[in-house]
Amino acid sequence: MSDKINIPEHYERWDADVKVGKNDDKVAIGYWRDGCKGCGICVDLCPKKIWELIEAKDKWNGQVVRMTDASKCIKCMLCEIHCPDFCLKIY
Amino acid sequence: MKKSARFYSGAELVAKAAIDAGCRFYGGYPITPSSEIAEFMSVMLPKVGGTYVQMEDEIAAMGTIIGASLAGVKSLTATSGPGFSLKQENIGYAYMAEVPCVICNVMRGGPSTGLPTALAQADIMQAKWGTHGDHPVIALTPAYLEEIYELTIKAFNFSEIYRIPVMLMLDEVIAHLSAAINLPEKESLVIKDRRKPSVPPEKYFPYDTAYGDVPPMANFFEGYRYHVTGLSHDKTGFPTTDPELVQADQERHLRKVNWKKNEIVDYEYYLMKDAEIVIFAYGSTARAARVAVDNARKSGIKVGMMRFRVIWPLPEAEILKLCGRAKAIIVPEMNMGQLSDVIERYAADRTKIIRINHVGGVPIHPTDIHNKIREAL
Amino acid sequence: MAFEYEKYLRMDKIPHLWCPGCGIGIVLKAMLRSVENVGWDKNDISFVSGIGCTSRAPGYIDCNTLHTTHGRALSFATGVKLAKPDKNLVVFSGDGDATAIGGNHFIHACRRNIDMTLVVVNNNVYGMTGGQHSPTTPIGYKTNTTIYGNIDPTFDICLLAKAAGASYVARATVNKGRVLEKYITKGFQNKGFSVIVATANCHTQFGRKNKMSDPISSRKWIESREIPLEKARTMKAAELKDKVITGEFTTDEAETTFWENYNSPVHEYTEAYAKIIEKVQEK
Numbered sequence: 170m171s172d173k174i175n176i177p178e179h180y181e182r183w184d185a186d187v188k189v190g191k192n193d194d195k196v197a198i199g200y201w202r203d204g205c206k207g208c209g210i211c212v213d214l215c216p217k218k219i220w221e222l223i224e225a226k227d228k229w230n231g232q233v234v235r236m237t238d239a240s241k242c243i244k245c246m247l248c249e250i251h252c253p254d255f256c257l258k259i260y
Numbered sequence: 261m262k263k264s265a266r267f268y269s270g271a272e273l274v275a276k277a278a279i280d281a282g283c284r285f286y287g288g289y290p291i292t293p294s295s296e297i298a299e300f301m302s303v304m305l306p307k308v309g310g311t312y313v314q315m316e317d318e319i320a321a322m323g324t325i326i327g328a329s330l331a332g333v334k335s336l337t338a339t340s341g342p343g344f345s346l347k348q349e350n351i352g353y354a355y356m357a358e359v360p361c362v363i364c365n366v367m368r369g370g371p372s373t374g375l376p377t378a379l380a381q382a383d384i385m386q387a388k389w390g391t392h393g394d395h396p397v398i399a400l401t402p403a404y405l406e407e408i409y410e411l412t413i414k415a416f417n418f419s420e421i422y423r424i425p426v427m428l429m430l431d432e433v434i435a436h437l438s439a440a441i442n443l444p445e446k447e448s449l450v451i452k453d454r455r456k457p458s459v460p461p462e463k464y465f466p467y468d469t470a471y472g473d474v475p476p477m478a479n480f481f482e483g484y485r486y487h488v489t490g491l492s493h494d495k496t497g498f499p500t501t502d503p504e505l506v507q508a509d510q511e512r513h514l515r516k517v518n519w520k521k522n523e524i525v526d527y528e529y530y531l532m533k534d535a536e537i538v539i540f541a542y543g544s545t546a547r548a549a550r551v552a553v554d555n556a557r558k559s560g561i562k563v564g565m566m567r568f569r570v571i572w573p574l575p576e577a578e579i580l581k582l583c584g585r586a587k588a589i590i591v592p593e594m595n596m597g598q599l600s601d602v603i604e605r606y607a608a609d610r611t612k613i614i615r616i617n618h619v620g621g622v623p624i625h626p627t628d629i630h631n632k633i634r635e636a637l
Numbered sequence: 638m639a640f641e642y643e644k645y646l647r648m649d650k651i652p653h654l655w656c657p658g659c660g661i662g663i664v665l666k667a668m669l670r671s672v673e674n675v676g677w678d679k680n681d682i683s684f685v686s687g688i689g690c691t692s693r694a695p696g697y698i699d700c701n702t703l704h705t706t707h708g709r710a711l712s713f714a715t716g717v718k719l720a721k722p723d724k725n726l727v728v729f730s731g732d733g734d735a736t737a738i739g740g741n742h743f744i745h746a747c748r749r750n751i752d753m754t755l756v757v758v759n760n761n762v763y764g765m766t767g768g769q770h771s772p773t774t775p776i777g778y779k780t781n782t783t784i785y786g787n788i789d790p791t792f793d794i795c796l797l798a799k800a801a802g803a804s805y806v807a808r809a810t811v812n813k814g815r816v817l818e819k820y821i822t823k824g825f826q827n828k829g830f831s832v833i834v835a836t837a838n839c840h841t842q843f844g845r846k847n848k849m850s851d852p853i854s855s856r857k858w859i860e861s862r863e864i865p866l867e868k869a870r871t872m873k874a875a876e877l878k879d880k881v882i883t884g885e886f887t888t889d890e891a892e893t894t895f896w897e898n899y900n901s902p903v904h905e906y907t908e909a910y911a912k913i914i915e916k917v918q919e920k
Contacts, residue, residue, distance in 0.1 A: 177643075199639070204651060208658030213853045230657050249639055250814035253662025255651055258639035285720055306917040311719045311910060316745035320712035323705065323742075327685075327716025330703065331724075335716070353706050480701040480717060481724050483680050487647075487696055489704035498650070498696060 174260040179203065185239035196242045199258035200234070207232035211248035211257060217241040220248060265442045270408050270435040271296035274364055274428070275304055276443070277412035278336045282451055283362070284310035285335035287324030289317055289343060292376045293432045294366035297338035318343040322350035325361045330488060332479030334416060338364040341383055342373065344390065351425050352391030353490045355513065358467070358475070360419035360454055362412075364428040366435045367594075369621050378621025379432045381543055381594040387427040388572055394510060396517035398524060399427035399572040401542040402434060405441050411569060417452040418524065422516045423474050429571065431544040431594065433623065457484065466497040467509070473516045517573060526570040527578070531557060535564025537636050538586040540579075540603055542568040545592045545624050552629035563633050574602065583607040588636035592616035592624050612636065645669045645679065647699050654693060658852025660811035660837030664758050665694050667817035667835075668727070674822040682725045685714040687739060690764040690839075691731035708739030711746045711755065718753055722907035725825070726753035733763045733771040736792050740772075747801035747830055751906040754824040754831040757794055760839035768842030775879060779846040794834045795886050804829030804905075806886035810836040810859050820885065829905045836863070836881055 176182050176199035183198045207230055212220045219241045225233040242259070249257045268276070274297050278286075286301035302312040311328070315321040318339055325335035339347060344365045354361055369375025370382045383390075387399040398418050400411045412428055419426040457464050457476040466486045468475050475495075478484030491499040492506045500506065517524065531553055532538070541549040546567040556563045566582065568574065583589065583606050591600040591613065600615045607613055614632050618624050646669075655661050672682065682700045686692035688707035695702035705713045710728050718726045735743050735757045746755070762780055763769040770780040772792045779786060798806045805827040807820035817835055824831030838844065838855035849855045859881075866884030869877060 206652070206657035208852045210658055210852060210856070213856070250666065251663055251811075253655065253659055253666075254653070254657075255642050255646070255662070255666070260639050285716070287716060287719075306910075306914045309914055309918070313715070313719055313910075315712060315715070316741050319709060320715070320742050320745070323709045323712030324716030324719065326705075327703070327713040327718075328720035329716075331683075331717045331720035333720040335720075349706055350709060480683055480703075481681060481721055485679060485700055485702075487702045487704065489696070490706055491704070 176258055176260070177201075180258065183236050183239035185242065187240055187242050187244065189244050194244070196239060196244060197260040198236055198239050198242065199260075200236065201256040202233055204254045204256045205233045206230065206254055207234065208253065209234070210251050210253065214247040214251055216245060216247070217243060265440045267438055267440050268405060269296065269438045270405060270430060271366075272300050273405055273408040274338065274412050274430070274435070275300035277409045278362070278416065279304055279308055279310070280446065280449060281334065281413045281416035282453070283334045283336045283416060284308065285325060285328035285333045286310070286312045286337065287315055287321045287328065287335065288337050289315055289321045289339070291318070291340045291343045293368055293435060294338040294340045294343075294364065296435070297364060297366070301336070318346035319350060322347040322363070326350060326354050326357070326359045329359050329361045330480050332482070334360070334420070336362045336364065338366065340366050340368045340376075341370045341386075344383055344386060348386075348390040352393060352395070354425040355391070355395040356490050356492075357488050358423040358477070359425070360423050360477075361425050362415045362419055362428060363425055364412075364430065366430045366432055368432055369619060375621045377432075379544065379594055379623055380619060380621065381429075381431060381545065381598070382619075383429065384571060384593075384595060384598040387429055394514065396422070396424055396514050397427070397572040398422070398424065398517060398570065399429050400526075401429045401568060401571045403543050403546045403567065403569075405437060405439055407569065408434065409443055413449060413451070417450070420452045420454045421474070422520070423454065423477060424516065427572075429543070433544050461485065465495045467493065467495045469495065469512060473512050473519065521573050521576075524570060525573060525575040526568070527575055528567045528569060530565040530567065532564035532566065534562050536587040537561065537563040537590065537633055538582050538588075539563065539565040539590045539592065539629065540568070540599065541565060541592055542571050542599070545594060548624050548626045549592055549629050551626035552633060555626065555630055556633045561633060561637065571599070576606070579603065579606045583610055586611050588612040588614055590614045590616065590629065590632050590636060592629050592632075594618055594624065640666075640670055640673070642666060642669055645672060645699055646697055650697050653697055655690060656841045658838070658840065659690070660760065660835065660839075661691050661694060661758050663811045663814050664756060664817060664835040664837065665697065667814050668729075668756060668821050669698070670818045671821040671825055674818070675825045677725050677825075682727065683714070683717050684727050684729060685710045685717065686729040687731075687734040688765070689731040689734045690760075691729055691758040692734060694729045708734050708737070709742065710734065711739060711742040714753055715746065715749075715751060718751060718907060719910070722752075722911065727825075728753060728755045730755060730757050731764070732757060732759040732761065732773040732794070736772045736794055736797070744797065744801040747798050747803040747832065749906045750802055750804050750829045750904065752828055752830070754821065754827075754833065756821060756824075757832065757834045758837045759794060759834050760837045760843060762839050762843035764839045764842045768846065774843070778843070780843065781846065784846075795832065795882070798832040799886050802830070803832045805831035807832075808834040808836065808881070808883045808886070810863055810881075810883060811838065812856055812860050812863075823885070828908075836883070
C-alpha cells in the first residue's frame with residue numbers, strides 16, 4: 170500500500186519492507202529537510218534508533234536528521250507524533 | 261408634544277438606540293454612573309434575541325464586545341472613567357484590528373476613583389489619547405435626551421462605516437436626566453452596516469486597500485478564514501515588521517477619519533451671526549452656556565455659542581475662522597481645560613481665551629458663564 | 638498512518654517561529670488531530686490566543702484565528718462564543734498568559750462553564766519576553782528574574798480550574814502526544830469549559846538557567862517529575878513534592894464525588910442563556 174502513498178515531492182522519501190508485530194508490511198517514510206530544525210527529538214524517541222543527527226552548515230543550529238535504515242521501522246509513530254516541526258510522515 | 265411621548269432616562273435612551281441601531285450584544289462591568297445602561301440592556305436584549313453578559317472586569321468586557329463584533333454582531337459596552345482607563349489596551353486592539361464597536365463612557369470626576377457620583381467631563385482627552393500609539397478618533401458628546409438617541413445610532417453607524425471603536429461620551433447628568441420625549445419613527449432611521457467582501461474567500465484579504473481606506477470586513481464563520489492580530493500587519497492580516505508597510509498602514513488608519521472629517525464633524529451654532537464673543541461648549545455645560553447667552557443677549561451683548569455634538573474630530577476650519585473673528589472666546593468645561601488647550605492652539609494668540617474650569621462635581625451655573633461674558637467685554 | 642496536518646495548516650507560514658524542539662509544536666499537532674477526531678468543519682472553528690510563544694499558534698491554523706492582547710484571549714473568545722453559540726471555540730494559552738495576567742478571566746471562564754476548550758501550554762517560564770519566572774516556575778529553580786532561586790509559590794493550574802468549576806480538566810506532558818490528543822479530544826467533546834494543561838519544555842529560557850539547555854534533557858526533566866494520578870493517590874505528600882500529577886482530574890472517585898456534590902458545574906452558560914431568551918420571548 171505504501172506505493173500509493175503520495176508523500177509531497179519536497180519530502181525526502183524512504184520505502185522499505187518491514188515487520189510490524191507478526192505481520193509483513195511496507196513503510197514509506199517522508200522527511201522534510203527544509204522544515205527540520207535538528208532538535209533531535211525523533212533520534213531520542215525512536216526505539217530502533219534509526220534516525221541520526223548529522224551536521225548541516227546551512228541550518229541555524231548546525232544539524233539535521235537522517236534515516237539510517239528504514240527497514241527497521243516498526244511504525245510506532247513516536248517520531249511522527251512528537252516532531253514539533255511537521256517534518257515527518259510515516260505511512 | 262405628541263401623545264406617544266413617554267419618560268426616558270438618558271441611560272435608557274442609550275440602550276434603546278443601541279438596539280434600534282442593530283446592537284445585539286452587550287458586555288459590561290458595573291460602574292457608577294453608567295450601570296443603568298447595563299441594567300437596561302440586560303432587560304431589553306433577550307427580548308430581541310440578543311445577548312447580555314456581565315464580565316469579571318472592565319478589560320474582559322471590552323474583549324467580549326470585540327469578539328462578538330468579529331463574529332458579526334454589533335456590540336456595545338458602557339463604562340466610566342476608571343473603567344475606561346482599564347479598557348484602553350483593548351480599545352487600541354480594536355483600532356489596530358479595525359473592529360467596529362461602541363463604547364459609552366458616562367464621565368465622572370477623576371483621576372482615580374475621584375468623584376464616582378458627580379458630574380465631570382474628565383475623559384475628553386482620554387477618548388483621544390487613552391491608548392498607546394496613534395489612531396483615528398470619533399467621540400460624540402450629546403447634550404439633550406433626543407440627541408442621546410440620535411447620536412447613539414450615529415455612533416454605531418460611524419463604527420460600522422469606518423471599522424473603528426466609537427466613543428459615546430455622556431456627562432453624568434445627561435445620562436441621569438429623565439424627561440418625556442418623542443422618538444423618531446423607526447422607518448425614518450438610517451442604519452449602516454459594515455461593508456462585506458464581494459470576492460470569494462480565496463481572493464479575500466482582511467486589510468485589502470484595493471477597496472479604499474476602509475477594507476470590506478468578513479465576519480467569522482462565513483467561510484472567510486482569516487487571521488486577526490494586534491501586531492502590525494500587512495493586508496493579509498499576518499504580522500509584519502516591514503517599515504514601509506507599517507508606515508502606510510498607520511497613515512491609512514488616520515486617513516479613514518481625517519479624509520472623511522466633513523461627513524463626521526457635527527456642531528450647532530446658537531446666535532452666532534453677529535456674535536463678537538464666542539462660547540465653545542459641549543455636553544451639559546452647553547446647556548448652561550445657552551442660558552447665559554440668552555441672558556447676555558437681553559442686555560444687548562453680542563454673544564453666541566458653537567456647540568460640538570461630535571467632539572473628536574473637531575471642525576478645524578470653522579474654529580480657525582471664529583478664532584480670527586471673535587473678540588474673545590469662552591470655554592466652559594467640567595475639567596481643567598482639556599478642550600481649551602486645543603482651542604488655544606487654534607487661536608494662536610489672535611484672540612483672548614477665557615477658561616471656566618470646574619472639577620468640584622457641581623455643574624457650571626449660567627451665572628458663572630455670564631460673569632465671564634461681562635469680563636470679556 | 639501519517640496525519641495530513643496540511644489540511645488544517647496555513648502551509649505558507651510553516652516552518653513556525655518556535656525554537657528547535659519546542660513542545661508547542663507537539664501540542665499544536667495533538668490539537669489538530671483532535672479536530673479531525675471530532676470532525677469539526679474548519680469554517681466553524683475559531684482559535685483564539687493571547688500573547689506569548691504559545692499564542693502564536695493560531696496564526697498557523699487555517700481557521701478563523703484571533704490573536705488578542707496579553708491574557709485576554711478568554712474574554713475575546715467568550716464574546717465570539719456568546720455571539721455564535723453553535724460554533725466551536727478553542728483557546729490556546731501559555732502559563733503566564735492564562736494564570737498570571739489572564740488569571741481572572743481563567744477562573745471566571747471556569748465558573749461560567751462556557752462551552753469552549755482552553756489548552757494551556759505550561760513551560761514554567763515567560764519565554765517570549767526572555768525567560769522571567771511565571772506563576773508555575775517551581776520553587777528553587779532559576780530564571781532570569783530568580784537567579785538566586787525562585788521563592789514565588791506556584792499554581793497547580795488543574796486544581797485551580799477544577800475548584801473554579803471547569804467541567805473537564807486534564808494534564809499530559811509533551812512527551813506523550815497520543816495522551817494529549819486523547820484529552821484534547823475529550824475536551825472538545827465536553828459541553829462546557831474544558832482545560833487541558835500540556836506540560837512542555839522551554840529549554841531555551843528555562844532549561845538554559847537550570848542545566849538542561851537542550852530539548853532532550855528538558856524533556857527528560859519533565860518525565861522525571863511526572864506522576865500519573867492513580868499512582869499519586871497511593872503516595873505520601875512528601876513523595877509528591879516537586880512532582881507534576883498527570884491524568885484526567887474528573888473521575889468517579891469518592892472524594893471527587895464529594896466535592897462535586899458540594900460544588901459542581903450547574904449548567905453550560907450559552908444553553909442557560911438560550912433558555913432566558915426563550916422565557917423572555919414567550920411573554
